[in-house]
Amino acid sequence: MPDRLMLERLITGCSDDAFDSGIVIDANLEPLAGEGSPIKPPTYIGGVFQLGKRWASPDDEHPTDIVVIDNVASQANRIEAALRQQAAALGLPEILLDLSGIENLPPHLPGQISSWQFPHRVADAYLRDSLLEGQDFMKSELGRSLFAATPWAAGPLMGWFPQALLFGFWQSHLGKKAAQTKSARAWSSEIIGWAPADVTSRLAGTKGDPLNLTSDVEVTSLVDDRRLWEVGVAAIKGAKKDRLSEIGHGQVPFAGSESALAGVSFRSITQRTIVSFAELRKLSLGTGNGRADAAMRALLVAVGLHGHSLAFGRGMALRSGADLRTTRHSARWLGSTADEAIDLAAPTTQWAWSPRQPRTHVLPGSLSTGVCGAGSPSAQREPGEGDSSDVAGALLMLVISAELLMGTIRADPDGAAVTGKATEAEWPPSPMWLFSALVAADGTGERCRVTSGEELVALEEARPPMIYAAGPPDVVHHVLEERFVVEAGVHQSGTHQEYVGKKGALVRPGVRAAVRWPTVWYLWPDMETRWADAIARRCARVGYLGTSDSPVRLRVHDKVGDVATLVRLDPDPSGDTYIRVPRSGTIAVLDAAFEAWQRRGPSVSRAQFPAIDHRVAYSNGAERAVSPIGEIAAWLMLDRPVTGRAVSRLTDLFKKAVLASHQQLFGEPPPELHGHGSDPTDITSPAIWRSPTPASVTDRTDPWSCSVGTRSLIRLRASRPVTPPTDCRICMDMASPWASLL
Numbered sequence: 001m002p003d004r005l006m007l008e009r010l011i012t013g014c015s016d017d018a019f020d021s022g023i024v025i026d027a028n029l030e031p032l033a034g035e036g037s038p039i040k041p042p043t044y045i046g047g048v049f050q051l052g053k054r055w056a057s058p059d060d061e062h063p064t065d066i067v068v069i070d071n072v073a074s075q076a077n078r079i080e081a082a083l084r085q086q087a088a089a090l091g092l093p094e095i096l097l098d099l100s101g102i103e104n105l106p107p108h109l110p111g112q113i114s115s116w117q118f119p120h121r122v123a124d125a126y127l128r129d130s131l132l133e134g135q136d137f138m139k140s141e142l143g144r145s146l147f148a149a150t151p152w153a154a155g156p157l158m159g160w161f162p163q164a165l166l167f168g169f170w171q172s173h174l175g176k177k178a179a180q181t182k183s184a185r186a187w188s189s190e191i192i193g194w195a196p197a198d199v200t201s202r203l204a205g206t207k208g209d210p211l212n213l214t215s216d217v218e219v220t221s222l223v224d225d226r227r228l229w230e231v232g233v234a235a236i237k238g239a240k241k242d243r244l245s246e247i248g249h250g251q252v253p254f255a256g257s258e259s260a261l262a263g264v265s266f267r268s269i270t271q272r273t274i275v276s277f278a279e280l281r282k283l284s285l286g287t288g289n290g291r292a293d294a295a296m297r298a299l300l301v302a303v304g305l306h307g308h309s310l311a312f313g314r315g316m317a318l319r320s321g322a323d324l325r326t327t328r329h330s331a332r333w334l335g336s337t338a339d340e341a342i343d344l345a346a347p348t349t350q351w352a353w354s355p356r357q358p359r360t361h362v363l364p365g366s367l368s369t370g371v372c373g374a375g376s377p378s379a380q381r382e383p384g385e386g387d388s389s390d391v392a393g394a395l396l397m398l399v400i401s402a403e404l405l406m407g408t409i410r411a412d413p414d415g416a417a418v419t420g421k422a423t424e425a426e427w428p429p430s431p432m433w434l435f436s437a438l439v440a441a442d443g444t445g446e447r448c449r450v451t452s453g454e455e456l457v458a459l460e461e462a463r464p465p466m467i468y469a470a471g472p473p474d475v476v477h478h479v480l481e482e483r484f485v486v487e488a489g490v491h492q493s494g495t496h497q498e499y500v501g502k503k504g505a506l507v508r509p510g511v512r513a514a515v516r517w518p519t520v521w522y523l524w525p526d527m528e529t530r531w532a533d534a535i536a537r538r539c540a541r542v543g544y545l546g547t548s549d550s551p552v553r554l555r556v557h558d559k560v561g562d563v564a565t566l567v568r569l570d571p572d573p574s575g576d577t578y579i580r581v582p583r584s585g586t587i588a589v590l591d592a593a594f595e596a597w598q599r600r601g602p603s604v605s606r607a608q609f610p611a612i613d614h615r616v617a618y619s620n621g622a623e624r625a626v627s628p629i630g631e632i633a634a635w636l637m638l639d640r641p642v643t644g645r646a647v648s649r650l651t652d653l654f655k656k657a658v659l660a661s662h663q664q665l666f667g668e669p670p671p672e673l674h675g676h677g678s679d680p681t682d683i684t685s686p687a688i689w690r691s692p693t694p695a696s697v698t699d700r701t702d703p704w705s706c707s708v709g710t711r712s713l714i715r716l717r718a719s720r721p722v723t724p725p726t727d728c729r730i731c732m733d734m735a736s737p738w739a740s741l742l
Contacts, residue, residue, distance in 0.1 A: 038263030040321035084116035153286030279543025411546030417510030428469035575619030
């Protein structure tokens, strides 16, 4: 019989010194009409479902077709809606936006909007553009405290927008000079339909008319007010020709590609929910009281669990034609040493916000005491003290495992997701993704709370790790459908959402990879053991890799686990797979990127910090032909043979781009780049810029052109296949002095 989840265990598990990862809730669902009955998944732009493939079990040889029935963002909104209905009974904070003073408010819109309904939670423009007692909200005491709050000083957010801390927010609409505060979701939930019977069938039928009117009869109607219409041509000011079917009369058949997709029957329907303690550990009230911080996090978990029960513990109506009920559910506590089944029945301890008048606009006097209750601070350890229960006392190596808790990852390797042209997610998750997550987990310098930051320096200076991960046959990539989401801003006209003054914004989510073997291992064979505990503390604060809907559990070990089914990737200068890794100086670049983000927000991109994209060659042990032309400084692949004149122009442009980038980022280029002073007849001298001759481009005996001697500065693919990787646009020897520029 699983143990009931009690308050004290939850507080302990969320503390700074704990290594518990979180809670996983799994549920089997079925349509109200019975197993196998069709239900309606959501449709996206173009009237399509979100299709994909996933492994229901690692024991399955092949992935199963799936359809996303309810995505992560939608699940969060349903929990918020359920909590809003119980806000008064639970004592949850709520801010109401009063719309009663708006003239000509359409009757289908509500007269009030709750803060539990704000599309962007605390970051929504509803708050920014509202008034509180006749004063601009942002100038009020409450407004100033909310917009100044951060995840590490989260008292005002805990007091008024706990949902923002649980489900995430991003202050992206305050202007470039304002803080771009953001916090990732700690709660992820998704409903998946497995093995759909048919995803192409469409509805067919006829909308009837008791009067049997002919739908194609021409009429004259006013588009803005269809109550004004007449048969035939009529003198109605501003009207135009129309048909009876457009004003709601007549029999209207529907079929073919213009009709809606039909419901889908599934072999099974499941829901998985992840509560990440690791992500919650990044939150603090900012008072220095560790016990109060742990209690705050535990309270967020309890509120989320209660909302989950309200939203999904009974029959759920997701949308028209999508009514489900839970037939079985289970919960696991992801412990530091082992997982354990738990019972999520209501605890005996009453969970509630501290009593106060609902909907008041006065902040509680003491958030740390009022929200979390009094308590002695937990024992504070100095960075490097204590130990993770999963770390042996005398490590001969450093091993980190990354378990994808959803079995999927959405990680954009080169920033192409926003273009809609990305076709693959990054796999395996690069050591650079891992390192960036560890940096964000506890910050650097003065931002460090539980570590000194020295362990990051040790990691960036270490040699690239070995990687064990699922091989290509055990990974499937599927492009996520484009969708419209509610914008944070408020508009005067042209709106079409059910929210006043809101428009829809196009979002391209990118590509998600589903993995048969969802654990990746990273092995540093020569890391000093003294850094293990500090790295373990950072791992205990990493809730996701890639994007926040890719929850992960990171753990430190003294040896690699069972990797018999995985592919081993080793750093190898002659390898044909190029993977991003940190190097000395990466922390400084990430700090610069973070500071730029705080100043300029979304206008900052990783492309502005090319030194982050540092790649080294890896191999999986397969035999490779050795190129006879020597060390490769860089190569640029073309998709067809070109003339020597074209290569000359390309080389010149390539040279100018690299020299200009170096001048802008680092100052005067060295001789190794500009070639001045080099002897062009000396093949051992530093590389110089020279394009190959036309003969070398088209010579079928040499598929690669090179600029000079033993150092190839530009290599162009000719008419036959070649050994170097064909899935990269630019690859280079990262030990070269110009490697960071491309």
